[in-house]
């Protein structure tokens with residue numbers, strides 16, 4: 001298996017407005033380094049505030065690192081190079097209502113990445129949208145729907161369809177399954193696994209659910225206070241004696257997503 005993603009010494013600081021003479025610096029990520037092979041799925045676990053969302057956003061290019069470099073197939077990703085990044089790395093969010101535009105049809109929203117990143121003509125784009133809708137278990141007819149006409153599960157499928165429009169190498173999901181009830185969650189997990197088999201994508205997902213991680217992940221990263229405290233094969237993690245922090249994460253319930 002070849003190396004797909006390499007993260008070197010990634011750090012992210014935020015300045016919190018305190019008193020003007022003493023703004024508080026939060027070190028959300030401290031010198032995070034790891035690599036992932038193509039087709040592998042990485043799960044990121046950690047308590048609230050440990051830096052999971054910051055890492056997901058940095059990888060997806062939604063935020064700039066304070067320092068450090070992310071390489072995709074040995075090519076350094078530059079902050080701001082959105083067109084390269086969005087062809088290769090896409091993000092799916094937990095809040096489907098916030099990530100879909102209520103004023104545009106689903107079809108228009110799926111077409112958007114094609115308009116900006118491909119030479120396809122309108123008829124070809126329509127066909128690609130219908131194809132993506134079928135791939136995620138929706139119908140081509142859903143292209144004319146607005147998001148308020150769809151269930152939560154259908155909306156999450158539409159978001160996944162949008163994420164895969166450009167055949168990305170990596171889909172990053174930050175607690176994307178947390179808002180779904182358990183039967184729909186199981187369907188979406190199976191959908192993600194089917195898509196991965198067909199499209200050979202890597203997933204990087206933030207989750208609290210040992211169930212989801214056991215089902216999907218090849219590698220598991222445990223973050224604590226912005227640092228990686230372990231990075232292992234999922235099997236190793238579940239079969240070994242863990243430190244108390246990791247054990248408590250693994251004992252959390254399904255409901256957190």
Ligand SMILES: Nc1ncnc2c1ncn2[C@@H]1O[C@H](COP(=O)(O)OP(=O)(O)O)[C@@H](O)[C@H]1O
Nearest residue numbers: 014026028046047048049050051052053054055
């Ligand atoms: N946009 C932001 N502005 C300021 N501080 C932030 C911002 N996003 C996250 N933080 C802080 O960075 C730390 C890590 O947050 P986050 O990456 O959201 O962790 P997690 O997803 O594990 O809960 C927390 O202390 C959080 O308060």
Ligand SMILES: [Mg+2]
Nearest residue numbers: 052053054174
């Ligand atoms: Mg978070």
